[in-house]
Amino acid sequence: MSDKNPLLRSDAQRNRDAVLATAMRLLGQKPEASIQEIADASGVGRTTVYRHFPSREDLVRALFAMVVDEQRAVVAAAIAEGDTAAAILRRLGPEIVGIGERYRFLDTHRDLVIDDPLKHPSPAEPLLAWLVAAHGRGEVRTDLPPDWSYAMIRALAVGANEEVVAGRRSPEEAGRLLGDTLVRAFTT
Template identity: 75%
Template sequence: MSSKNLRSDARRNRDAVLATAMRVLGQKPDASIQEIADASGVGRTTVYRNFPAREDLARALFAVVVEEQRAIVAAAVAQGGTAAEILRRLGPEILAVGERYRFLDVHRDLVTEDPHERPGPEDPLLTWLTAAHESGAIHAGLPPHWAYAMVRALAVGANEEVAAGRASPAEAGRLLGETLVRTFTA
């Protein structure tokens, strides 16, 4: 259920559970629903009312990640600049989101099921890639949907390099931005 359709107290409870789940699962990815309920100050039944299964909680957390990523892209695009400048800004920003939500890797299989992951016409990254493609700022041979999928794949790969200890978050973010520039700009 969308938090927009809830009463204000129910929305606060749901938001508290999500915020707490992010913190608790970040420290202990296998934390129980009871541990999350205890830490959030609501009863276990409240957690289950909002998230009947652990997978529902994971999907809701993925939706938070998607919204945060969309906001980051929208902000980077709003700052303006060349395609290269925007892509260089996006690298570290996208990587930072992945770092904050690394605990969700345990539930990575849910990403392909999550309808929030499919770019809609209002998705800021797809919108920007389409406009950049049409203006000639992005390689003509790279359709926007392909470029969108590749940005996501490169971001996942960069996060995996950090998780494996082969790059620091700062270095991986810089390298991701540079890779995006070299891959996509005309």
């Protein structure tokens, strides 16, 4: 789901990247921003935006793909540290909340995301693959199936981000609490 397209010329890739970065920033400030406003702010023409993203929905889907890619990268980086299951889960709490903060504006566009790959993960999904392996090593609770743990981690992450949006927790507190909850709920 990477936002890089190896078939694009370097200038076309730069334009696409500029549109995505600008859309992320602008839609975060003004969710109803038009394609024209995004084009103007990114320094490209509206036809260039439409060349890369034929509809607003395509643009939002590309932004959502960035979220998925970032989440996968964060999980992969945490796992690559080679730490204990508790340390990995504790680290993921603040990381996940941080991603939720950066992409919060996409919540208003969830109806445009038809196929959320994180809802129906493949066995290669980094978090699920790690949970399966950690389950096999007895590092996480073996009384909980790994796919269940994966689904519950996602649900807790959504809940933590909702606490931030509602103003009941700061992002830092929500991240720390999420990490602590993940450790207590899923490690042995």
